[in-house]
Amino acid sequence: MGLSGLDIYKLLPKTNCRECGFATCLAFAMQLAKKAVGIDKCPYLDFEAKAKLEAQAQPPIKLITIGQGETRLEVGNENVLFRHEEKFYRPTGIGFILEDNITDAEIKDRVEKINGLKFERIGQTLEANLIAIRQNKDAKRFVNVVKIVSANTSLGLVLMSDDAQGLKCALEILKGKNPLVYHATKENLSGFAQLAKEYKVPLVAQADELEKISELSVDLVKQGVKDLVIEIGKKSISERIWDLTQIRRLALKKSNRSLGYPSLVVVDKNDLYEEIQEAATYISKYAGIILIKNIEAWAVLSLLTLRQNIYTDPQKPLQIEPRLYPIGQVTDKSPVLITTNFSLSYYTVLGEVEASKIPSYIISVDTEGMSVLTAWAAEKFTPHKITETINKIGVKDIVSHKHLVIPGYVAVMSGELQDESGFEIIVGPKEAAGLPSFLKNLQYEQI
Amino acid sequence: MALQLMTEKWTGEISVVTIGATSKNGGTRSYSIKIGGEKSLPCLFKEGTLPNKPQVAFEIFDVTPNDWPNEVIKLYGKSVNDPLEWAQMCIQDFKAQSLCIRLLGAHPDFGNKSAEEEVQLIKKLLKEIGVPLIILGSGDDAKDNLLLPAISEAAKGERCLIGSAVQDNYKTISAGVLADGHSIIAESPIDVNIAKQLNILISDMGLPLERIVMNPTIGALGYGLEYAYSIMERARLAALSGDKTVACPFICFVGQEAWRAKESKVEALPEQGIIWEALTATALIQAGADLLIMRHPKAVEKVSRYIENLMTNDKILSPK
Numbered sequence: 001m002g003l004s005g006l007d008i009y010k011l012l013p014k015t016n017c018r019e020c021g022f023a024t025c026l027a028f029a030m031q032l033a034k035k036a037v038g039i040d041k042c043p044y045l046d047f048e049a050k051a052k053l054e055a056q057a058q059p060p061i062k063l064i065t066i067g068q069g070e071t072r073l074e075v076g077n078e079n080v081l082f083r084h085e086e087k088f089y090r091p092t093g094i095g096f097i098l099e100d101n102i103t104d105a106e107i108k109d110r111v112e113k114i115n116g117l118k119f120e121r122i123g124q125t126l127e128a129n130l131i132a133i134r135q136n137k138d139a140k141r142f143v144n145v146v147k148i149v150s151a152n153t154s155l156g157l158v159l160m161s162d163d164a165q166g167l168k169c170a171l172e173i174l175k176g177k178n179p180l181v182y183h184a185t186k187e188n189l190s191g192f193a194q195l196a197k198e199y200k201v202p203l204v205a206q207a208d209e210l211e212k213i214s215e216l217s218v219d220l221v222k223q224g225v226k227d228l229v230i231e232i233g234k235k236s237i238s239e240r241i242w243d244l245t246q247i248r249r250l251a252l253k254k255s256n257r258s259l260g261y262p263s264l265v266v267v268d269k270n271d272l273y274e275e276i277q278e279a280a281t282y283i284s285k286y287a288g289i290i291l292i293k294n295i296e297a298w299a300v301l302s303l304l305t306l307r308q309n310i311y312t313d314p315q316k317p318l319q320i321e322p323r324l325y326p327i328g329q330v331t332d333k334s335p336v337l338i339t340t341n342f343s344l345s346y347y348t349v350l351g352e353v354e355a356s357k358i359p360s361y362i363i364s365v366d367t368e369g370m371s372v373l374t375a376w377a378a379e380k381f382t383p384h385k386i387t388e389t390i391n392k393i394g395v396k397d398i399v400s401h402k403h404l405v406i407p408g409y410v411a412v413m414s415g416e417l418q419d420e421s422g423f424e425i426i427v428g429p430k431e432a433a434g435l436p437s438f439l440k441n442l443q444y445e446q447i
Numbered sequence: 448m449a450l451q452l453m454t455e456k457w458t459g460e461i462s463v464v465t466i467g468a469t470s471k472n473g474g475t476r477s478y479s480i481k482i483g484g485e486k487s488l489p490c491l492f493k494e495g496t497l498p499n500k501p502q503v504a505f506e507i508f509d510v511t512p513n514d515w516p517n518e519v520i521k522l523y524g525k526s527v528n529d530p531l532e533w534a535q536m537c538i539q540d541f542k543a544q545s546l547c548i549r550l551l552g553a554h555p556d557f558g559n560k561s562a563e564e565e566v567q568l569i570k571k572l573l574k575e576i577g578v579p580l581i582i583l584g585s586g587d588d589a590k591d592n593l594l595l596p597a598i599s600e601a602a603k604g605e606r607c608l609i610g611s612a613v614q615d616n617y618k619t620i621s622a623g624v625l626a627d628g629h630s631i632i633a634e635s636p637i638d639v640n641i642a643k644q645l646n647i648l649i650s651d652m653g654l655p656l657e658r659i660v661m662n663p664t665i666g667a668l669g670y671g672l673e674y675a676y677s678i679m680e681r682a683r684l685a686a687l688s689g690d691k692t693v694a695c696p697f698i699c700f701v702g703q704e705a706w707r708a709k710e711s712k713v714e715a716l717p718e719q720g721i722i723w724e725a726l727t728a729t730a731l732i733q734a735g736a737d738l739l740i741m742r743h744p745k746a747v748e749k750v751s752r753y754i755e756n757l758m759t760n761d762k763i764l765s766p767k
Contacts (some may be wrong), residue, residue, distance in 0.1 A: 285733060
């Protein structure tokens with residue numbers, strides 16, 4: 001919620017001293033509201049007014065960076081409560097908790113496995129983001145493990161320790177690597193604030209109640225810490241959803257600066273399913289960072305896939321490359337199915353073709369990511385466009401028959417497409433689910 | 448300064464649909480289940496009551512399924528060849544609280560069983576098992592218009608949930624369901640407006656909105672899940688804001704979609720399919736799903752426990 005020029009004017013000294021370069025405080029206020037000048041131009045602002053004006057110039061949820069280089073994680077800067085209102089911008093960072101009381105060999109092995117948690121899906125690479133090292137023994141062991149992990153991964157690190165002395169050594173080793181320090185509480189506030197300031201690293205602020213988190217973040221900011229991540233303590237899933245929802249609502253709708261930071265949730269369950277399901281819940285409900293223990297690839301894949309789904313832009317559907325896709329052991333007699341390059345259309349057709357176990361070619365026509373009916377209505381999926389595509393692909397040199405299967409919903413274009421393309425048009429089922437039985441019964445005269 | 452929380456004041460609520468009638472209510476079910484009734488978004492107990500937890504029903508077929516992966520089929524063994532045996536196995540071995548039977552065998556492409564054969568099967572099921580029943584047609588519109596009224600009549604008074612009615616084929620099914628005291632599944636293709644329109648059409652025939660369960664058509668995790676997720680969120684927000692025409696509980700065919708995913712069919716990784724089904728359900732519960740139709744007993748077990756975790760901890764805090 002932005003302040004109006006008049007709101008801002010009320011916060012200014014109203015002395016019309018002109019040191020800002022404007023004739024009056026009111027003129028300056030109007031420029032501030034337009035974000036045309038910075039508030040630092042006014043040398044006479046009191047602390048409170050300055051804080052308020054600074055807050056209004058910032059995004060409601062601060063962008064926080066963890067790690068560095070290509071694998072750095074950026075979370076925050078979210079604008080909405082529901083993805084259909086706009087979109088969720090910064091996919092939840094997924095991190096893995098690594099205990100420091102296992103052997104060096106085990107640590108290297110786990111780090112290696114975490115590094116390998118990369119998956120290709122619908123043309124995107126899905127990756128895990130963070131490794132969180134948790135101290136169980138003395139500072140010396142912790143620092144040693146930090147060294148080992150840091151030398152073996154490019155992922156961002158989270159330092160989970162209550163020991164300021166050990167943390168200091170670890171931060172010294174990780175200079176320039178921008179790890180996240182976990183966590184500042186009411187008890188250790190000054191020591192941890194000092195560390196975060198000295199090493200310019202982001203800091204997790206943790207308390208059990210929202211009100212306490214809010215107070216803590218205000219105190220930390222007063223002590224000069226700029227980059228915060230806020231953590232909700234151990235609670236039931238529903239209570240955590242409530243807290244995460246409140247944090248998002250208050251930051252966005254009430255411009256509450258003290259909660260305007262990405263949130264972090266530690267799931268930490270031994271049962272793999274329970275952990276993954278709980279983590280999945282927080283992906284849907286506003287978590288900026290989730291730390292879990294289990295690293296089984298198949299489970300992590302499911303979590304990262306959910307993140308991909310939830311963070312897809314609802315206005316800009318995922319597209320696939322428009323081209324010919326041979327599915328299974330295709331021959332020159334295999335059927336040729338036409339669909340759009342909207343990922344969901346293509347992958348639905350793909351799923352059914354695979355299920356039918358009948359090798360087929362799928363051609364995705366470039367419809368700019370629109371689904372069959374939408375593209376047809378928008379004239380992106382026309383006889384002309386389809387003909388152009390099949391000619392470019394050279395379908396007549398790939399198959400020996402002259403038949404194309406089109407989606408049932410665009411049956412109306414059969415005649416025109418037949419004339420234009422020179423192919424016999426077979427109208428397929430309206431829904432992809434009908435493809436297996438359609439393909440089993442598909443017969444055409446060989447030409 | 449005390450932190451002021453931001454609490455939404457919802458004016459609408461989701462209708463409660465009861466599935467299964469006991470002898471007290473003119474049926475023969477051992478118990479009935481209730482879905483819906485929410486006065487708040489999922490898990491936000493502090494904003495309004497969520498009186499009924501999401502329910503999970505096991506899905507079975509009247510014929511041996513031809514497209515279920517081995518990982519699921521092998522758990523049921525030979526009983527997948529006999530719907531009655533299969534139903535009993537779900538109840539006895541896997542503690543199924545309700546069953547969803549799909550009469551695929553009546554489909555012209557999958558056996559073309561007569562309506563009379565299917566009626567006999569449903570009668571037998573109702574006689575031998577006591578759990579509430581969800582009954583789905585074959586998926587072929589013409590056949591279902593013959594089949595479902597006959598099924599509806601055979602199950603008269605049992606308060607089954609019968610489906611699916613779609614925008615261009617709802618009249619025959621709705622009439623049967625209305626006459627025989629059941630509830631209906633209204634299916635729309637990932638579209639809030641069509642869902643709303645269909646609910647209005649069906650209620651115009653005299654079937655009250657309190658007897659409609661919406662099938663928003665879901666995609667599995669990784670296969671368009673987010674479309675259904677947002678459609679459900681939008682419909683639920685509208686309903687809580689007072690739009691009665693979308694204030695019906697959601698049914699989601701989780702098993703059917705999840706086990707079609709490529710990731711669920713990796714023979715070497717049987718657990719990947721289980722988590723695919725469990726996570727599809729988990730995400731949809733957060734979008735407002737009320738009734739989940741599932742296939743793998745282990746996925747059902749994990750999702751049921753998740754639901755317990757969601758519901759128990761906060762009950763005492765929910766406003767009266």
